[in-house]
Amino acid sequence: xxxxxxxxxxxxxxxxxxxxxxxxxxxxxxxxxxxxxxxxxxxxxxxxxxxxxxxxxxxxxxxxxxxxxxxxxxxxxxxxxxxxxxxxxxxxxxxxxxxxxxxxxxxxxxxxxxxxxxxxxxxxxxxxxxxxxxxxxxxxxxxxxxxxxxxxxxxxxxxxxxxxxxxxxxxxxxxxxxxxxxxxxxxxxxxxxxxxxxxxxxxxxxxxxxx
Numbered sequence: 001x002x003x004x005x006x007x008x009x010x011x012x013x014x015x016x017x018x019x020x021x022x023x024x025x026x027x028x029x030x031x032x033x034x035x036x037x038x039x040x041x042x043x044x045x046x047x048x049x050x051x052x053x054x055x056x057x058x059x060x061x062x063x064x065x066x067x068x069x070x071x072x073x074x075x076x077x078x079x080x081x082x083x084x085x086x087x088x089x090x091x092x093x094x095x096x097x098x099x100x101x102x103x104x105x106x107x108x109x110x111x112x113x114x115x116x117x118x119x120x121x122x123x124x125x126x127x128x129x130x131x132x133x134x135x136x137x138x139x140x141x142x143x144x145x146x147x148x149x150x151x152x153x154x155x156x157x158x159x160x161x162x163x164x165x166x167x168x169x170x171x172x173x174x175x176x177x178x179x180x181x182x183x184x185x186x187x188x189x190x191x192x193x194x195x196x197x198x199x200x201x202x203x204x205x206x207x208x209x210x211x
Contacts, residue, residue: 003031005105006140007039008061008177009165012184013102015057015070016195020188025089025096026053027121030082038129042128049079061180082119088122098134099125100187103165106141106148113151113158125207135160138183154186161190171199 001012010032017024025050030034033044035156044052053072060067079100080087101108101121108121117123128135137160139152152162163186167179178198185197 001026001032001107002029002101002103002107002109003029003035004103004140005035005039006138007032007036008180009039009138009187010102011057011059012061012177012180013100014053015068016184016188016197017193018057018075018077019068020193020195021076025058026077026079027082027089027124029121030110030133031107031132037147045081046081050077053077053079061177062175067177068202073104077130080120082121083085084120085117085123085159087120090120093128093142093207094127094200096128096133098136098191099128099134100191101125102136102138102140102184102187103140104137106139106151109137109139109148109155109182111149112137113154113159129160132159134191137161138165138187140165141188141191153211156184163187163190166187170201179205192196193207 028044036042036044040056042052042088050072057070057072058068059065080089080159088209111118111122112125117126117128125135158161161168165183167182171182173179181197
């Protein structure tokens, strides 16, 4: 999780991963902690990460603090400090299916595209690319300048999936959470993780208006 606006996207993806029974290595960058505090009022602390994560994942995109019931204590989760460059995900020998960066800031995109390793998030992304594992980059910024577009093309050429946080409306969204879940569902689709976060297109016009 990088410092771009869009913490509800990250929460929805995490809930989806937990619901699917996936093992999760969580890296929350320093900048993203400021964004999380600003957007939700929740402080994410290394020493109390499970409690803080539980409070965050229970929160809906509309700010409802009790919108979701997530078993964080029973989930297969591991937290790594963003400054820990000796962490498991910093090595190619550490077992991992891939990596999801949600949301991805333009600074994060630039760092990964250039192969920098200024923090664990960038280092882990570089490892995933060199090991030819799936990397999904959910960029959350608008408008995009030429420099960022070139970085995104470089990531695409390196094998990453560039997935803008761009909600669709054909799924019949009636609530802000529906729009958030659509993007989260597309991220999970790109990673091959099963979910039921949004209504899929079935080739029928007006299908989103039917039960």
